[in-house]
Amino acid sequence: MRTGRSGAGRLGVTLTAALAPAAWGTTYLVTTQLLPEHRPMLAAVLRSLPAGLILLAIGRKLPRGRWWGRAAVLGMLNIGLFMPLIFIGAYRLPGGVASTIGAIQPLLVAFLSIPVLSLRPTRQALLAGLVGVAGVALMVLKSGARLDGPGVAAMVGGIALMAMGTVLARRWGRPEGVSMLDLTSWQLVIGGLFLVPVAAFTEGAPPALTGANLLGFAYLGLFGTALAYVLWFRGIDRLGAGPASFLGLINPVVATTGGLLVLDQTLTAWQLLGLLLALGALVAGQPRAPRRAVQAPQEAPAPQPVPVEV
Template sequence: MKSGRQLLTAGVTALAPAIWGSTYLATTEWLPPDRPLLAATVRALPAGLILLAFTRTLPTWIWLWRTLVLGTLNIGAFLFLLFVAAYRLPGGVAAMIMSVQPMFVLILAALFLGDRIRFTHVVACVLGAGGVALLVFKGIVALDFVGVAAALGGAACMATGITLTKRWGRPDGVGLLPFTGWQLVAGGLVLLPFALSIEGLPATITGTNLIGFAYLILLGAVISYAIWFRGIERLPALAVSFLVLGSPIVATLLGYLFLHETLSIPQLVGILVIIVAALLAQPRPVKTRGPGPHDPPGSDNPAPPEPKPVMDMEGKRP
């Protein structure tokens, strides 16, 4: 039963990366062109303010700096580095490099959470990276150093954010929605000066742009990040990190369906490999024996049998 609940939790948590994968289509089709940082800022900051206005809960003094750290790692710095990598590297290469993120989580979870590194976890990391390579690889290309560094930095930010979110948890008495709102506001404030100084505001905003911004705020942030942080609470850090690899799968499928992009046999194999890797990374059910004669009714964990009395040579108790 417990393994079934964990698998269901993993499936629900995977909805968040799936929504993030759809934001590529929303950004290219509905938002002003060439302003990804503005899109990320509008996605995070208003969503966080909406949640704070709805919940009316602010962080205490110790959670002020923790929120800034988590919001920067999970949202602000991660999205900024992601867009730098996407601009400076050819199509798909950034996603390939950032697929090392589960490997970072594997190491960080062992160091800071005490999680054991298992052979299946290592295999899952290799399969996940290989699956993403099959999914997005477009041929041999020249690599830009800044782009590669940004992609690796983005993967490290997300891995560290997942690990620290798991380690710190939520403060007592604070619900999931305000906790999500804190991080969205912090991440949006980190992004805001970069968006204004690098890209600026568009000259005009159309009705289609407003639909795109509403999609990013409500689905791309409020709902998806609440689902995501709920999953981090309930699943092992490594299991959550692999679910992020679902984002390029959804982006590829939507590009094929709506943008007339190609979908080859290697890409389909890559999708299958990523799914297998994510399943390998999920926690395994613990096998228990049925109740024994010395266990109380309803017990699934048998107690050790009572020790036999010591007998002397004639079979009598001493």
């Protein structure tokens, strides 16, 4: 059966948007293997600000009018406040606990969409969200994992902020004549500029960077941030906030797969079940393509008798 043009276009947007959480799933591996230790704020700055400046230099457009305020709000929600809270949670919590908390984002987006977008989540979306959390928990959560109060609060706060940023990005869209690259650059620059004094105050002067450090920052900045965020916001714009948020379940799947391939980790039967549940929830969270109504072929009208004069 052939897929209509709209279905094929939606699939293409979904696949490209999925590259964003897939890239974010490699962040832990790159951070532990290539970046300097105990420098989360430095990592956040060098990940966001250079990427934003590069995109801004390419697009060469600045916000106008009310979009200065909107760009500031989105930049703080998605970058400036989100990244520090996520790093605090990542440093204070085991990876499994952090990933499980991160998996609640589709549910948060679903509930925030009610007042902000006037959209009520379907039962399928809510069930898929719960299954996604359970799948990620089975995949990455280990028995005896410790729960740190401030770490949990920071992680939940960060995920909630990005969920709100996702919903508002869908509500506001983008100004006419502005590309997704431009909109992304505004958020990265605003969030990155906010993080500069935060990093200086909490971590002091940056250390001397090695070649491996520079390689890691280049990867995270160009692929894991500049390209990833452009594709992510494009996915929100084309797919909707809810379906796009379910793509975030790819993050722990890629992180687990990376550990298997690079760090020689093993996968238990429970983890395999969790991986399958997470992928199933991701698919279930995408709306079905509308079926085109097939019109029955119209029959030719019956020939009318022609009157014959006698």
